[in-house]
Amino acid sequence: MTSAAMAVFPCGVASGEPGPHGIVLWTCLGPGAVDGGTDVPVGYEIAADPGFRDVRVRGETATHAGRDWTVRVVVDDPALEPFSTYYYRFTAAGATSRPGRFRTLPDPDARPERVRIAFLSCQDYTNGYYTALAHLAREDVDYVLHLGDYIYETTADPSFQSGQVRALRLPGRRIRAQTLADYRYLYRAYKRDPYLQRLHEAFACWHCWDDHEFANDSYGVYDTDTRDERLNYSPARRLAASQAWHEYLPTRLEFTPERGPLDALRVYRSVRIGDLVELVITDERLYRDGPPCGLGTFDRYLTPGCPARLDKRRTILGPVQREWFVETVTRSTRVWKIWANQVMCMQLKLSTDSVRGLFPWLPHLDLYVNLDQWDGFPAERERVLRAIERAGVTDFVVLTGDIHSFGAGYLRADFDDPASPALGVGLIGGSVTSANFVEMLTFGFGGVLVPPEAELTPALVRSNPHLKYFNSAAHGYVVLDITRTGITATMKAVDTIRARAARLLTLREFWVPRGAARLVRTGEGVPEFGTDDPDLSPSAR
Structure with a gap:
């Protein structure tokens, strides 16, 4: 990918929540694609081949500052066949992203002989x-x-982050994320990692x-940052954490803050x-x-x-x-x-x-x-x-x-x-x-x-x-x-x-x-x- 394209798509691309005929595609735009506070158009393509000669789905959406310039496209289209591999990419500001790949699900009534799933967790960047x-x-x-x-809300907690390898510094200059800006910063920082993008x-x-998308050992709208539960009551922080999670991951789930x-x-x-x-x-x-x-x-x-x-x-x-x-x-x-x-x-x-x-x-x-x-x-x-x-x-x-x-x-x-x-x-x-x-x-x-x-x-x-x-x-x-x-x-x-x-x-x-x-x-x-x-x-x- 060219340096210009990397500036437009600094967090790469992602897909999630596959269906027999559908997928959720995700990316976010960098400062190179954003001009003022207006909506920015973003195109997308899904093809049956990595060279994009057989394009099955093509469309356009837009993103804006209210979503922190993230892009989420929910695709359900009969042109996508069950249990099949497809390739996708985005275009914006004259640049094209690196391609991504996904596999649709089998039909619910299908009898697949084999499925392979990898699972992982807990990726403290620092x-x-x-x-x-x-x-x-x-x-x-x-x-x-x-x-x-997927992220850790802390950047230098001495209780478990004493072996720092890669330092991060939150916009609020605290060691724990507290605001929507803090959580958004963490997702962008993590998603710039080339291996995570790969x-x-x-x-x-x-x-x-789990807990660290909000706060360590959290429960409901409470963190456990102090031994006084009254001080740990953090509904606004919980809502900000949920919003950032929804913005930065490819999911079909709907976020309704009200x-x-x-x-x-x-x-x-x-x-x-x-x-x-x-x-x-x-x-x-x-x-x-x-x-x-x-x-x-x-x-x-x-x-x-x-x-x-x-x-x-x-x-x-x-x-x-x-x-x-x-x-x-x-x-x-x-x-x-x-x-x-x-x-x-x-x-x-x-x-x-x-x-x-x-x-x-x-x-x-x-x-x-x-x-x-x-x-x-x-x-x-x-x-x-x-x-x-x-x-x-x-x-x-x-x-x-x-x-x-x-x-x-x-x-x-x-x-x-x-x-x-x-x-x-x-x-x-x-x-x-x-x-x-x-x-x-x-x-x-x-x-x-x-x-x-x-x-x-x-x-x-x-x-x-x-x-x-x-x-x-x-x-x-x-x-x-x-x-x-x-x-x-x-x-x-x-x-x-x-x-x-x-x-x-x-x-x-x-x-x-x-x-x-x-x-x-x-x-x-x-x-x-x-x-x-x-x-x-x-x-x-």
Whole structure:
């Protein structure tokens, strides 16, 4: 792409929310395309070939300052055929963007033999380079699922951003985004990354949010920036965060600010990929209750818990979304019911023996690692999983990000009862760059990738019998190869995020057979690709 085109389209292009005959296209314009405060026309084309000789859809839209010069085009056209690959590009101010590529969905009644989906999460720009995304852009997958923390609202939080690699400075000169201008700045800064652009050019993506698109460990319209909940009440900030998310990601969802911050944007939804997959995407931020044991650090992390944690009225989904979720999963006739779930659903605690082994000065007690996840809502977790058990749901898989670790294990209605049957399989993807446990314990610098995985991770596996694998020393993504007989989940990691080039290796590979909640390890950790070339053109795939 020429320098003039880069000035017009500084954030590249993206696509999302594919349908059998449709797609959402996205880009944004730079100062080189904006002349005053008037609307700027933007053209777009979708073709069946990368040379744009067979153009199937052509149109024009416009953008303006009220949308921060972002462009979102929702296309539904019978000229686009199901389960087919297409190419698209934009034109504005005499320039043409780099092309992007997407694949439409199969028809809802189709019987696809195979679908490949990669999932990822947690891409703190300041903590490292997106080397994992450079490799993911080369993968042979159909779609990408982003589980949230696309941006981080903080730019220099000493509690978890001590290993700064790439500095950012918010317009308001604070370390936390507070205004619409702050959040917009972060999306533009992240989207200028060439590896992130390469990923978006390669695949259509579904997006959901987690906490950092607004504020760390947020709930409803509250952040957790202080220990005083009254000071954390931030409805205007929540609304600004939602608006920026909607402006900068390719989604079919509608943003209606006059409904208020809790109802302006509904992100929970389901996607049917032929008869093979029901992808159920939930929102575990807007409708949840606050931390059960207090707002202090050790009220939420490495805590023995408190009686309020067990309150049966506590909710992470909210009653309306919970009813929708249970109904969607239990009534689905698709082969695989896959839950795009932001925070870890499986119990994660450290047993007394493990705690004493790691921290000899602590008393004898079990500690929950993080009450921001489903361990802070055990009654609702059991209620949901019991409903799935009663309905006889099979082939249920839960995908999770958030915890900056790779993992695999079993879903149980009662994690403290060894006889409680496995109701499904949980797969956890490591972060793209966000600090994992090893980096937090070593002040941002990490250690050897594997082995060892640090003393903490084996202790977690010993403390949680349902957990079959856990690695909090690596960064990467997970590729799901979904067929009618089973799912192969391949966990992939890069050997560094502190340099612009990295090698890729396979950490673990698991087979989930159809008809059984079972994890079978099928591969050894092996190197895959050589050092990535940081100068490789994003269009040269």
